[in-house]
Amino acid sequence: MCSGGFAKCLGISLMPLMIVCVLCNILLFFPSGKSVDSEHITQEVWYFGGILGSGLLMIFPALVFLGLKNNDCCGCCGNESCGRRFAMLTSILFAAVGVVGAGYSVIVSAVAINKGPVCNTNSTSPVWEYPFSDGDYLSDKDLWSRCVEPVGVVSWHLSLFSVLLIMGLIQMALCATQVVNGLLGALCGDCCCGGSNESV
Numbered sequence: 001m002c003s004g005g006f007a008k009c010l011g012i013s014l015m016p017l018m019i020v021c022v023l024c025n026i027l028l029f030f031p032s033g034k035s036v037d038s039e040h041i042t043q044e045v046w047y048f049g050g051i052l053g054s055g056l057l058m059i060f061p062a063l064v065f066l067g068l069k070n071n072d073c074c075g076c077c078g079n080e081s082c083g084r085r086f087a088m089l090t091s092i093l094f095a096a097v098g099v100v101g102a103g104y105s106v107i108v109s110a111v112a113i114n115k116g117p118v119c120n121t122n123s124t125s126p127v128w129e130y131p132f133s134d135g136d137y138l139s140d141k142d143l144w145s146r147c148v149e150p151v152g153v154v155s156w157h158l159s160l161f162s163v164l165l166i167m168g169l170i171q172m173a174l175c176a177t178q179v180v181n182g183l184l185g186a187l188c189g190d191c192c193c194g195g196s197n198e199s200v
Contacts, residue, residue: 004068008065021054042112085185088182092179103172116154119146120149
């Protein structure tokens, strides 16, 4: 497969992951699917790891990867001196942006999972706090009962941030793969440049 074609596959793969991350971040603003006051939303949700890191920042590498397949071997953007090798080299920079964005989302998600959600721990006199510390609730599901309200907030928090964590890791892997692919494309050239298209 040509390096440009492989990059296009990576770009296509990033699109659904990006959408899932944005949706997960949005859902985290509604603990257990309920609307709550802003101070009752887990702090890490406001860092927008899924919306900014794995979402908006991922648009740039995804679009660049998709466009690499359409670059001809003579040049790009109407400039004959800008060939496919330069385009592949440039894609490395955008891949690095993707790694940084996804990495940010992964870090925010990991911190949020370890910290746990903010919730009401008193049914008679509401006390909103972070009842867990150092991820102790991950190994002891009985501790989840500390959160009285919103009902099911712990599983909601854990599930969505886990999805963000996993999607972010996959995005990092895809962007890192494009770094290698971009280097190979820049150094060796795309297959079409050394194939039958060269004689046309």
